[in-house]
Each structure stands twice: as C-alpha cells, then as structure tokens.
Amino acid sequence: MKHILHALFLSVTVALTATQNIPHNDAYQTDTLGRSAETCGDPTDALPFYRAIVPQSSVPMRYFYSSNLTVTNTGIKGGWNLQAVACLVFITQEESTVPFIRLDGADGEFIYTANTTELENALLNGFTIPAVDPETFVYPTQICGSVPFYHLRNAATKVNFYTASTAEMQVFNANGYSTIGIAGYVLPVGCTECE
Numbered sequence: 001m002k003h004i005l006h007a008l009f010l011s012v013t014v015a016l017t018a019t020q021n022i023p024h025n026d027a028y029q030t031d032t033l034g035r036s037a038e039t040c041g042d043p044t045d046a047l048p049f050y051r052a053i054v055p056q057s058s059v060p061m062r063y064f065y066s067s068n069l070t071v072t073n074t075g076i077k078g079g080w081n082l083q084a085v086a087c088l089v090f091i092t093q094e095e096s097t098v099p100f101i102r103l104d105g106a107d108g109e110f111i112y113t114a115n116t117t118e119l120e121n122a123l124l125n126g127f128t129i130p131a132v133d134p135e136t137f138v139y140p141t142q143i144c145g146s147v148p149f150y151h152l153r154n155a156a157t158k159v160n161f162y163t164a165s166t167a168e169m170q171v172f173n174a175n176g177y178s179t180i181g182i183a184g185y186v187l188p189v190g191c192t193e194c195e
C-alpha cells in the first residue's frame with residue numbers, strides 16, 4: 001500500500017508538471033541509443049494511466065484504465081477502487097506513437113489495444129469504441145524506452161487486466177489469467193531509460 005501511494009504521489013507530480021507546461025530542457029532529444037525528438041515522443045509529456053477496479057452489479061468487477069484524473073476521481077467517489085498507476089501514456093499523438101484504443105464489449109468488458117488486427121477483430125465481435133477524453137497514445141513497438149503493456153484475461157470471468165510488470169503478470173498467471181499478448185508499448189512509471 002505504501003508502495004502504491006508512493007507511486008501515486010510521484011504520478012501526481014508528473015501530471016502537474018505536464019499540465020503546467022513548464023518549459024523543459026532538450027536533453028531528451030538525443031542520447032547514446034540514438035533516440036531523438038524526431039523519432040520519439042517527449043517523455044516529459046507522458047501522463048499516468050490509472051488503474052481502478054470498477055465494481056459491476058451483474059458481472060464480475062472490471063479493471064478500468066484512464067489517464068483522465070477527473071473521470072478517475074469521480075469513479076472513486078462512486079465506489080471504484082484506485083489501484084495503481086499502471087504506466088505512462090501520451091494524450092496527444094507524439095512522434096512514433098499510435099492511438100491506444102479502448103473498446104467496450106457486452107458484459108461491461110473493456111479492452112485496450114494499439115494493435116489494428118486486434119482492434120478489427122474486436123469490432124467484428126461486437127465491441128464498440130466509446131468517446132474517450134482524452135484519447136491516449138502509445139508506441140506500436142518497443143522503442144524510445146518503452147516496455148510491453150501485457151494483456152491478460154480471465155476467460156471464465158471475462159476480466160481483462162493490463163500490466164507493465166512481469167512480476168505482476170506472473171501473479172495473475174498463477175490466478176486464472178492467461179497472457180493474451182502485448183496491447184502496446186508504454187513508458188514505465190519512474191522510467192529512467194527514456195529521458
């Protein structure tokens with residue numbers, strides 16, 4: 001718990017820094033790995049992607065992810081359980097990023113993907129794309145200091161779970177969740193490789 005609070009505190013700092021539009025230095029523009037402002041998003045623009053447990057009346061709880069603090073705070077007041085900052089995402093389409101799309105299915109199922117094949121399959125299977133404000137963007141491949149955002153699913157309960165932590169993935173794998181694939185590539189919380 002202490003750990004989560006620490007992460008949340010850090011993330012709020014990140015959010016405030018980003019929203020205040022503080023001019024930042026251009027140190028990120030090039031580094032030894034050859035990343036540059038021309039090919040990567042600016043990591044100082046990345047915002048927390050909050051993960052909450054959303055109770056449902058007729059189906060099992062769902063995990064819900066949002067970069068919108070207003071939506072998340074309203075949800076918490078309405079009974080959501082804020083769990084963690086799952087990762088960092090962009091809310092404008094920065095260099096080399098692609099839309100990270102939320103799809104809503106029957107039974108209140110939520111999936112998130114940057115993979116166009118998965119997106120098309122979901123649309124064919126009755127999922128719809130809700131209006132999400134703000135839209136989020138991630139990398140389509142592992143570039144610019146990004147890490148895999150793993151998609152896990154419990155087939156019995158139709159609960160989807162996403163994590164950038166391989167340790168967390170293993171815990172879920174041991175508790176009924178299968179790893180479906182990689183939803184997209186995100187910046188890790190507290191990332192040090194992407195500056």
Ligand SMILES: *[C@@H]1O[C@H](CO)[C@@H](O)[C@H](O)[C@H]1NC(C)=O
Pocket residue numbers: 115116117118181182
């Ligand atoms: C995208 O999704 C499809 C279908 O799930 C999968 O076969 C493919 O490997 C995925 N592509 C990437 C780049 O992960």
Ligand SMILES: *[C@@H]1O[C@H](CO)[C@@H](O)[C@H](O)[C@H]1NC(C)=O
Pocket residue numbers: 068069070071133134
């Ligand atoms: C967040 O959600 C609120 C409420 O739906 C909306 O008014 C606002 O435009 C959204 N976007 C941001 C960036 O806060």
